[in-house]
Amino acid sequence: MSAQEDGHRSAEVAARVERRWATIAVIIVVMMALLAAFAGIHRATMPQPRVETTDPSRLHLAGEFVESNLGSVLEANGAVIVRAIGQQYSFTPACIVVPVDTPITLRATSADVVHGILIQGTNVNTMLVPGYISEQLMRFTRTGDYLMPCQEFCSFGHEGMWGKVRVIDKADFANRAKGGGRLSCVGQ
Amino acid sequence: MLANRKLILAHFWFAFSVFGVALTLGAWQMFIRSPIGTWLSNPELYYRSLTAHGTVMGYVFPTLVAMGFGYAISEAALEQRLVGVRWAWAGFWLIVLGSVMAIIPIALGRASVLYTFYPPLIGSPFYYIGVVLVVVGSWIWVALMAINLRVWRKAHPGAPVPLAMFANVAGSYLWAWTAVGAALELLLQIIPVSVGLKATIDAGLARVFFSWTLHAIVYFWLMPTYIAYYTIVPRAIGGRVYSDTMARISFILFLVVAMPIGMHHTFADPQVGAGFKFIHSAFTALVALPTLLTVFTICASVEIAARLRGGRGMFGWIRALPWDNPMMLALAFSFVMLGLGGAGGLINMSYQLDASIHNTQWITGHFHLIFGGAIVIMYFAIAYDLWPHLTGRELIDLRLIRTQLWLWFIGMIVTTFPWHWVGILGMPRRMAYFDFGHPAIAPQALSVTFSAFGGFILLTSGLLFLVILARGMRAPQADAGPYRFAIAVHQPATVPVALNTHALWVALMIVLTITNYGYPILTLALTEGTSVPAVYVGAQ
Ligand code: HEM
Ligand SMILES: [Cu+2]
Ligand SMILES: [Cu+2]
8 A cells, every 4th residue: 555545544534533523513512502592492591682771861850760669569460570770889779678489570770880780699690781771580589688799890989889689588578568669678 | 033033022022021010910909809918998999900900911912912923923834024014013113102001091090991991981081092002003913914915825826825824814804803893982982982072972882892892802812822722732742733624614713703792791781682692692602613623633633743752542642742841731731721711611601601600700710711821821832932933042941931831720720710619609700809707708708818829829920931031032042943833644735715715704704793793783873862971980
C-alpha cells in the first residue's frame, strides 16, 4: 500500500469520526432547545407575554401605581395581586405580605432608574425598567420572611436597597384582607 | 523577528499594563466587600473602581490583545508586509486617548455608571466619548485586517487563506458588527442626553441595543483564544490540527450565530415580549455547537501530538504529552475552565434556570471563570509564545511561567466556585458591601472570604505575568526564527469558496441580526411615552 493511499484512508477515517461527533453535537443542541420549549409550554414558566408601558413621571399622580394602590390585594376571585415600585433606594412597600400556597401576580415598575427584584430562595427575579411594567407569577410553599434585594446597580445607594417578603398563613391573610385595602407588612 | 514588533509590543504592553491596574482594583473590590474588609465609609468609591475594572477588562484589554495578535497573524500567516502601518498606529493612539478620556471622569466619580451604562443613569460625556474612541480605534484594525487579506488574495488567487488569518478576519468582522449595537445606543441615545441636548431617554430600548453588543462581544473576547487553540497549540506541542475544515466551520458558526442571540440578556426584562425571548433562547443553544466542535478537534489534535511522541492506549497517551511545556499546561487549564464555565453557561441560557441566578453573584462568578479564566489564560499563552518573536530574546524561566499559570488556574477556581455558590443563595451582584451580621446573609460570609483569598492568588499570578514579560525584554538575545502556525494533518490544497471567504457569512450575520432584532427595536423606538427623565450621577 502506498503512503498516499494510506493518507487517503486516514483522512476518510478522520472525516467519519468528525461527522459522528458533529451529529452528536447537533442532537445535544436540538434536545436543549426542545427541553426549554417543553418546560416553557408544559410547566408554564414563560416570560411575561405582553409588553406594557407606564409613564414614570406620573406614577405618583394617577393610575395603577399611585401610592394608595401599592401593596397586596385579594381579588374577589381569590387571586392575589401585589403592586410595587422601586426607586432609589427602596421598594414601596418595603415589606410585601402574601399568603402561602396561593397563585400571586406581582406587578411592579420603577419610578426612576433600572432596578431589579430578586426574592432570595425562590426563582422570582425580574428587572424593573422605568417606563415598563414587569409582571411575574409566583407562589410560595413555605411561610416566613424572605429577603428581596435590588439586583441591578441603581447608583450609589444600590447596596442598601433591600426589601422583604413575608409569607403568612392563608387564613391570616384572608382575615387581614377583609377590609379590602392594600396590605403590606411595613413597620410590623 | 516580526517586522511590526514595535506596533504589536505597544498594543500588548498597553493592554497588559491596564490589565494589571484593573486586576488590582478587582482584588480590592473582592477584599472590601468581603467580611475581612471593613465597610467603606463612602460606597461610591466601590462603584468608581467597578466602573474602571469593567471598562478596562471588558473594552480596553481584550480589544488591544485581539488587535496586537491580529497584526502578528496578518504578518506571519500571510507572510507579507503589513499594509497600513500608519493607520494601525493611529488606531492604537485613538485607543490610548479614549482610555485616558474615559478613566479621568471615572476617577473623579463623574461616570460611576458601570461598563454596561444602563440609562437613565447618565455620567460625564467624556466617559462615553472615550469608549467610542476605543471602539473607533479598533474599527481601524478591522478595516486593516480586511485590506491585508484582500491584498494577499490578489497575489494568491484561489489559494486557501491560512486558517489563522481566516479566523482572525472572521473575529474582526464579528466585532465590527456587534459593536454597532452599543455604538447606536451611545450615539443616538446616551451622548445626546449626557451633553444636555435631551433630557429623557428610553431605558428599555437602550437595554436592547446593549444586548446586541453584549453577547457577541464575548465571542470577540474568545476569538484570540480559539485561534490559539487551533493554530498555536498544536504546533507548540508538536502535533497537527486534526481538521482544517472543521476549524473553518467553527469560526464561521461563531460569526453567524453569536450575533442574533443577545436578547438572552433581557430574559428578565419587561420591554421584550416572550416570543423574541424564545427565539433568542433557541438560537443561543446553537452557539454551543462551534464550541463542541472545537473541543473535539483540539482534543484530537492534542492526541496526535501525544501519539507522535510515543503515547499509546485509550487514555495512556495523555501521559505522553509535554506537560512541562507552558502551552500544554495553559491549554489544559483553559479547557477545564471552559468545561466548567460552559456547563454554567448552559444554565444561564435556559430561561427557566436563569430566573434563579439572574443578576446574582453567580453571573460574575460565571464570566470570571470563562473570561478571566479560560480566555485570559490563553492570552497569557499567546504573549509567552509571541514574546521571543517580538523582543528577539528568549523567555528562559519556564518554571516561573508554569508557576504563573498554575497560580492563575488555582486562583480562578478558589475565586469563582464560592462566587457561584453565593449566587445560588441569591446574593445580588454589584454591591459595595453586605451586612454579614444579618442572619439570612451570614451563611454567605465564609464563601465570600474564600473568594477574596482566590482574588489575592490571582493578583499574585497577574503581577508575576508582568514580571516575566518585563524580564523577557532584557534576557539574552536569541533568534527565534520566523513565527509559524500549526498545520493540519491534511493540509488542504484547495478550500471551497464558502470556507475561504467571509462575504456570505457576514451577509447571513447581518440578515439574522435584522430578523432577530429589527422588529423589537422598531416597536420600542415607535412606542410613545417610554422615554424617562435622565438621572445624572455625580452631579451634585
Ligand atoms: C482576569 C481578567 C478579569 C476580567 C476580564 C474581569 C472582568 C470583569 C467584569 C467585566 C466585571 C463586571 C463589572 C460590572 O459588573 O460592572 C467584573 C467585576 C468584578 N471583578 Fe473582575 N475581571 C477579571 C479579574 C478579576 C479578578 C482577578 C478579581 C478579583 C481579584 C476580580 C474581581 C471582580 C469583582 C469583585 C467584580 C465586581 C462584582 C460585583 O460587585 O458584582 N476580577 N470583572
Ligand atoms: Cu439597585
Ligand atoms: Cu450573552
